Amino acid sequence: MASTSDRLSVYKTYKLYMDGGFPRTESGRHLKIQDDQGQFVANICHASRKDLRDAVVAAREALDGWSGRTAFNRGQILHRMAEMLEGRRADFIDMLTEQAGYDENDAVAEVNCAVDRLIWYAGWTDKFEQVFGSTNPVASKHFNFTLPEPTGVVTIFTPRNAPLLGFVSTVLPVILSGNTTIAVVDNPAPQVAMEFAEVLNNSDLPGGVINILTGVREELLVHAGGHKDIDGILSVGPDSEERETLGLEGADSVKRVEFLEGHDDWTSDEAQSPYRILPFVEFKTNWHPVGR
Amino acid sequence: MNDIPKPREQLFGDLWEYSTAPQGSEFVQYRDEYGHFIDGEFVDSEEWFDSTNPATEETLARFGVAGEETVDEAVSAARRAFEGPWGSMAASERAKYIFRIGRMIKEKAREFAVLETMDGGKPIRESRDVDIPLVAAHFFHYAGWADKLEYAFPGVDDPEPVGVCGQVIPWNFPLLMLAWKVAPALACGNTVVLKPAETTPLTAMKFAELLQEAGLPDGVVNFVNGAGDTGSTLVGHPDVDKVAFTGSTEVGKIIQKTVAGTDTKLTLELGGKGSNIVFEDAAIDQAIEGIVDGIFFNQGHVCCAGSRLLVEESIHDEVVSKLRHRMSTLRVGDPLDKNTDVGAINSEQQLDKITRLVGVGQDEGCDIHQIDCDLPETGYYFRPTIFTGVTPSHRIAQEEIFGPVLSVMTFRTPSEAVEKANNTPYGLACGIWSDKGSKLFDVAGRLDCGVVWGNTYNQFDPASPFGGYKESGFGREGGRQGLLDYMKHS
Incomplete structure (x- = not known):
């Protein structure tokens, strides 16, 4: 870590982000994070099954409030996230270069793109329903329309690369429709996501909408797959064993299990799409007679 | 029910026998x-x-x-x-x-x-x-x-x-x-x-x-x-x-x-276990038709059937009475007869399943009502059936019966109706009956199901998305x- 003269730097304790607060893992376990030179960076929480279950409770409790906000208001909050991240660009660029092995250009590109992607998805909250919903010309005297609604509580196994941009690119399209999430972070620099939790916490985002667990992905897979109060799972960059585990465990509650290969370069335009909103919405069709 | 004497009922069809109205099948061709x-x-x-x-x-x-x-x-x-x-x-x-x-x-x-x-x-x-x-x-x-x-x-x-x-x-x-x-x-x-x-x-x-x-x-x-x-x-x-x-x-x-x-x-x-929610401000006679369509259409072999009837408590007796009256005019029998409303159960196995689950409903203490009619001697048939006095924990309120069997429950507030309707692992379809549009669309938005029929039921169209x-x-x-x-x- 960069230090000037003889001043002793302050280490930061990274905890979990749950229900709008920063609790330690109930398990008391930790994982040691090092930078690409092998230097100590931080001890982070090694989340347990119980932490996952607590996060699901928080996400479930937050669901009605978040999905009940107007789409316009959700857009404003996503935009506020971008504003907060913009203000802390330098912090994240430093983190990526000093702790995650990024060179300066790549770090700047990732942080800039994360801000821009937040803005891009912020704009989708009150538009995807018009693009993907419909009024339907049925052959009878009925008014018939179809709207997407959020699936519910979604667990996201976030990418193993791009600790900031990968997180933003996969979590945002899931929550913008009104879902709440538990994001599991297992990558070489998970403290970046926890730093981003501070951005979230300053963005008027209601507690429990995004919950973040750092830990070991393989350990939480089976518990997330089998949890009956998790409605959907997004797994980014799964291996074949993970696909099978989540598919098998999820089937018992007919979970929506979506796999995304991920990207080497998350700044690519291909890493953002309104079609990433669709795996975790449910289309509801309403009928009503038209007559006198 | 109170003790006010009921007016004498006269049913459509009481005074005469229906003639058969068979659809010919001699022209159809199929191989052995x-x-x-x-x-x-x-x-x-x-x-x-x-x-x-x-x-x-x-x-x-x-x-x-x-x-x-x-x-x-x-x-x-x-x-x-x-x-x-x-x-x-x-x-x-x-x-x-x-x-x-x-x-x-x-x-x-x-x-x-x-x-x-x-x-x-x-x-x-x-x-x-x-x-x-x-x-x-x-x-x-x-x-x-x-x-x-x-x-x-x-x-x-x-x-x-x-x-x-x-x-x-x-x-x-x-x-x-x-x-x-x-x-x-x-x-x-x-x-x-x-x-x-x-x-x-x-x-x-x-x-x-x-x-x-x-x-x-x-x-x-x-x-x-x-x-x-x-x-x-x-x-x-x-x-x-x-x-x-x-x-x-x-x-x-x-x-x-x-x-x-x-x-x-x-x-x-x-599968499904759809709720038909009837508010006291609904057009009751139309709702009765919708309830009948919801559960007796295709012998109740419908994944989106309205197999749970949630009635606002204040109109429960009236709705059940009118429903029983309407049910008594249903004609059960030869599917090829053009007058038939309720045909044959699809298979012996399905008939067994319906019979078993109706037995469970009786064992659990729910009140059963079945229409009084003759059934053909051969073939698989089941009388249209309703259960009253059902609570959400009864098996007939939870399990998909996939037959002409309706479970009737009551509610007092829109929120209670929503909670009861959503109290199932299924989420395919629901019906809502109310003349108050704001309430109807509020409830529609809170139901966890892929199709909501407002003041209608069991409508289908190729342009209209369907799913759970x-x-x-x-x-x-x-x-x-x-x-x-x-x-x-x-």
């Missing part, structure tokens, strides 16, 4: 046996099973049982067609084939309707006026999408079909479920291997004959007959790119496990949303 339909030809089978007419218990024809080898041949044929003529055909030409199928269904509509009724037991009034017209409409609707797909997927440059689709359908709407599966798949440029239900394969085989007349290229649509083992082989076939299943939640979960860890795409349309929330499955059939899972996009 059908193996499978692969690569444009009917092929022989080693094993066979019989399909019976549930109204008479007579055998109609025998059908093949496809094993691994046969399924593999069908999938190979579909793959060849996908990589060959169908895949390279201009989309506008593909559209014309699908239009042609829709038109030809219409030409043969009455024969299809009669066969559907003979094989499945549903009243001819329904197969003639609902099933078959919707089949034709479904092909007609999706045909037009075939050369307009770039408008269905905004922002996607060149949407591509997924490939070979393996589809498994149920016995309650045999040809209609076939249409829901095949039409969007073909419109998107895919090819198909479909397994009809083992109690109702006849109209699929007649449909195969129609495809031959239509000149659809060989291998674009293939049928393999058989029961669960055949379906399991099909959905687990490594060269199937997409599986679509309609049926029970139990089997849906097995299929989801089967495809776990593979690249096979999946959509499921599964929660354990009623995922994916939509109908409308533009019905194309989503048959194309690649990201």
Whole structure:
């Protein structure tokens, strides 16, 4: 870590982000994070099954409030996230270069793109329903329309690369429709996501909408797959064993299990799409007679 | 109920006997046996099973049982067609084939309707006026999408079909479920291997004959007959790119496990335990018609049936009284009689299941009411039944009975109605009856289900997406949303 003269730097304790607060893992376990030179960076929480279950409770409790906000208001909050991240660009660029092995250009590109992607998805909250919903010309005297609604509580196994941009690119399209999430972070620099939790916490985002667990992905897979109060799972960059585990465990509650290969370069335009909103919405069709 | 004496009831039909009004069946043609339909030809089978007419218990024809080898041949044929003529055909030409199928269904509509009724037991009034017209409409609707797909997927440059689709359908709407599966798949440029239900394969085989007349290229649509083992082989076939299943939640979960860890795409349309919610400000007589349609349409063999009636407490007695009165005019019997409202239960096995669950309802202490009518001596029939005094924890309020059996419960506030309606792992369809629009659409938005019928029930249309929330499955059939899972996009 960069230090000037003889001043002793302050280490930061990274905890979990749950229900709008920063609790330690109930398990008391930790994982040691090092930078690409092998230097100590931080001890982070090694989340347990119980932490996952607590996060699901928080996400479930937050669901009605978040999905009940107007789409316009959700857009404003996503935009506020971008504003907060913009203000802390330098912090994240430093983190990526000093702790995650990024060179300066790549770090700047990732942080800039994360801000821009937040803005891009912020704009989708009150538009995807018009693009993907419909009024339907049925052959009878009925008014018939179809709207997407959020699936519910979604667990996201976030990418193993791009600790900031990968997180933003996969979590945002899931929550913008009104879902709440538990994001599991297992990558070489998970403290970046926890730093981003501070951005979230300053963005008027209601507690429990995004919950973040750092830990070991393989350990939480089976518990997330089998949890009956998790409605959907997004797994980014799964291996074949993970696909099978989540598919098998999820089937018992007919979970929506979506796999995304991920990207080497998350700044690519291909890493953002309104079609990433669709795996975790449910289309509801309403009928009503038209007559006198 | 209070003690005010009831006025003397006079029922429509009390003073005379209905004459029979039989739909003739002498003109329909079908073979004694059908193996499978692969690569444009009917092929022989080693094993066979019989399909019976549930109204008479007579055998109609025998059908093949496809094993691994046969399924593999069908999938190979579909793959060849996908990589060959169908895949390279201009989309506008593909559209014309699908239009042609829709038109030809219409030409043969009455024969299809009669066969559907003979094989499945549903009243001819329904197969003639609902099933078959919707089949034709479904092909007609999706045909037009075939050369307009770039408008269905905004922002996607060149949407591509997924490939070979393996589809498994149920016995309650045999040809209609076939249409829901095949039409969007073909419109998107895919090819198909479909397994009809083992109690109702006849109209699929007649449909195969129609495809031959239509000149659809060989291998674009293939049928393999058989029961669960055949379906399991099909959905687990490594060269199937997409599986679509309609049926029970139990089997849906097995299929989801089967495809776990593979690249096979999946959509499921599964069971339901729909609520019909009646508020005190509803137009009661219309609601009664909707309740009857909701649960007795197609003998209650409907995944989206309104099998739970949630009535606002203040009007419970009035609604139940009017419902019993309306039920007493239902005519149960010969499905080929044009006056019949409630036909035959689809199979002996299903009749056993309904009988068993109704027994459970009685054992649990719910009050049963069944209509008083004569049932034919042969065939599988069940009297329209309602249970009152039901609570959400009773099994008949939780389990899908898939028969003409309604469980009646009460509520006091809209929130209680929503909570009770959502208190099930299923989430397919609900009805709401109220003359207050703001309340109706508020409740509609809070129900966890894929279809909400406001002041109506059991309406279907090819332009209208249909499908479930929660354990009623995922994916939509109908409308533009019905194309989503048959194309690649990201």
